[in-house]
Amino acid sequence: MKDARAGVRAPVPDAVPDAAARPDPDREREEAIAALFEVHHLPLVRLAVLLGADDAEDVVAEAFYQLYRRWRRLRSPEAAATYLRSVVVNLTRMRIRHLQVVRKHAAKNGDEPQHEASGEEHAVLRDDQKALVDAVRALPARQREALVLRFWLDLRESEIAAAMGITAGSVKVHVSRGMAALSRVLEERR
Known part of the structure; x- marks a missing residue:
């Protein structure tokens, strides 16, 4: 009686691809965010200016930073533009509220600051x-x-x-x- 395993070869393990062949998720994230930045940066700055942000560039930079940090939690890369708009709207809203509080306190002390148009405002308007x-x-x-x-x-x-x-x-x-x-x-x- 022959051994049933005698004619069967042991399976060869799949070769482990070298590091260069494997996709790098950090590199893919950075490339995707760079592409989004090219397309959406200026429209997002305009959005922040029109919503009343006096530091629109900072608002947009913070939005891209938050996208970078939360990239892996996005439901899909296509949701990134929607996420960026939402962050810009929310950050602008928070900063306006903060400025209102600062201005109220300054008005009580008689030091009410005058609004000076930012460079972004001059460029957009x-x-x-x-x-x-x-x-x-x-x-x-x-x-x-x-x-x-x-x-x-x-x-x-x-x-x-x-x-x-x-x-x-x-x-x-x-x-x-x-x-x-x-x-x-x-x-x-x-």
Whole structure:
């Protein structure tokens, strides 16, 4: 009787690919973020300026840093642009709130600082847009955010809702009220 294993060869283990052949996740992440930076940096700076950030470059840099840190937690690389917009909106909102607190305390002490336009503001805004931008800045924060995301970035309601952390129905309300307020303000200026 022959041994059943005699004619069977032992399986050869798969060769372990060398380090150069294996994909490097850190390198892939850096290349993906660099590509996103090329495409989305300037529009995100504009978004931050239109939302009222006085340090738009810093806001966008912080958004890219947060994306870099959380890259592996993204549900897909396609979600990165949405994530960046959401971070820019939230950081701008937080910084505006912080500035409001600082200005309240400065006003109590009689040291109210004057707003000076940043370099980003001068680069983004032309004189013919100044009246509209001033009217947008006078809107409540949520209306301003919804209008900028809708009409400047041309996002759908679901994308705006994701960026702002609210429902699509709330987006409709904020856009409607913002448009009505802008119409009133711009009619008064005529």
